[in-house]
Amino acid sequence: MMNTFALSIALFLLGNLVVALVAAARGPTPADRMLMALLFGTTGAAVLVLLAAAGGGTPLIDVALVLALLAAIGGIAFAKRAWRTEEDDRA
Amino acid sequence: MIRIFALRALLFAGLWWILAEGRTDGWPLCVVATAAAMWASTRLWFPAPKPIRLAGLPGFLCYFLWNSIRGGVQVAHMALRGRTSLQPALIELAVTLPPGGARVLMVNALSLMPGTLGVDLHETGLRLHVLDDRLPIEAEVRALEAAITTLFGKQP
Amino acid sequence: MLDWLAMVLLLAGAFFFLAGTVGLLRFPDVYSRLHALAKADNLGLGCVLMGLSLQAESLVTALKLLLVWPLVLAASAGVGFAIARRARALGIQPWRKGEP
Numbered sequence: 001m002m003n004t005f006a007l008s009i010a011l012f013l014l015g016n017l018v019v020a021l022v023a024a025a026r027g028p029t030p031a032d033r034m035l036m037a038l039l040f041g042t043t044g045a046a047v048l049v050l051l052a053a054a055g056g057g058t059p060l061i062d063v064a065l066v067l068a069l070l071a072a073i074g075g076i077a078f079a080k081r082a083w084r085t086e087e088d089d090r091a
Numbered sequence: 092m093i094r095i096f097a098l099r100a101l102l103f104a105g106l107w108w109i110l111a112e113g114r115t116d117g118w119p120l121c122v123v124a125t126a127a128a129m130w131a132s133t134r135l136w137f138p139a140p141k142p143i144r145l146a147g148l149p150g151f152l153c154y155f156l157w158n159s160i161r162g163g164v165q166v167a168h169m170a171l172r173g174r175t176s177l178q179p180a181l182i183e184l185a186v187t188l189p190p191g192g193a194r195v196l197m198v199n200a201l202s203l204m205p206g207t208l209g210v211d212l213h214e215t216g217l218r219l220h221v222l223d224d225r226l227p228i229e230a231e232v233r234a235l236e237a238a239i240t241t242l243f244g245k246q247p
Numbered sequence: 248m249l250d251w252l253a254m255v256l257l258l259a260g261a262f263f264f265l266a267g268t269v270g271l272l273r274f275p276d277v278y279s280r281l282h283a284l285a286k287a288d289n290l291g292l293g294c295v296l297m298g299l300s301l302q303a304e305s306l307v308t309a310l311k312l313l314l315v316w317p318l319v320l321a322a323s324a325g326v327g328f329a330i331a332r333r334a335r336a337l338g339i340q341p342w343r344k345g346e347p
Contacts, residue, residue, distance in 0.1 A: 031277040031334040042288040072322030113307035163290025170270030199324040
């Protein structure tokens with residue numbers, strides 16, 4: 001029963017993630033779109049650990065750890081570099 | 092100094108143990124990974140920063156955990172009530188913490204504390220975005236500052 | 248008993264994720280959306296991880312699950328600050344009460 005429960009929560013979070021991604025992608029500023037990095041890190045990690053509990057096995061926890069790490073690196077790299085060029089264009 | 096490095100190595104080996112899910116048959120890899128992590132940490136943290144007081148860690152973690160729960164509940168409440176419940180503002184506050192690890196920890200932790208989001212950190216001050224400036228923001232920030240001061244110990 | 252507690256924690260986690268998304272949809276500017284995502288989603292993840300670690304088959308698996316949390320917390324706090332700082336540097340003004 002726990003498996004089904006974990007799986008349904010995972011599906012719910014997936015739906016949640018899709019709605020949030022669409023909302024973030026609509027913008028209006030590039031900063032809003034960068035919120036996707038946060039969304040993927042947290043919701044993605046949650047979905048992965050739930051799938052691990054729903055029968056996917058512990059290797060999925062490693063995937064969640066790596067995803068969280070990449071979200072952190074990706075987000076900070078974006079904030080430091082990608083916007084700089086945009087700022088230069090405006091100047 | 093040696094004590095700091097020994098603690099660090101122990102921490103890395105412990106992390107490895109958790110990542111390997113308690114299996115010990117891969118111990119040569121554990122040695123390699125710990126050595127690599129030690130090398131990276133001395134490259135990134137050299138000279139060694141002022142270490143935190145291990146005795147202060149449980150207290151800080153409890154403070155942090157409790158306030159991140161409060162922050163989450165508060166923002167969930169505001170989200171359900173919509174934007175009419177907001178009264179955002181940018182505010183400037185002075186920081187009394189010494190530059191370095193303590194300040195960086197503070198400005199990052201502020202994003203998870205109730206109602207505050209660190210926006211900028213400069214020589215003398217801290218710029219915050221607050222969701223509702225009717226809340227006792229300054230008291231919250233000072234409480235976090237006090238918790239971090241306890242964590243790092245009194246300055247010499 | 249433990250099963251019930253785990254289920255309650257998972258449901259609470261799902262609620263906080265939902266609240267984070269609602270905040271993202273309803274809050275007016277990037278700064279307040281950052282508040283919603285950083286705080287609500289992280290608490291949601293914390294609840295989910297706690298709930299699952301109560302169900303874990305061994306102590307070390309539970310510890311591994313809980314290890315995901317500080318990593319994501321550090322990631323969200325750092326990324327949140329970086330985004331807010333860049334948004335400010337780009338001159339994006341925060342929404343004030345009374346504006347549309």
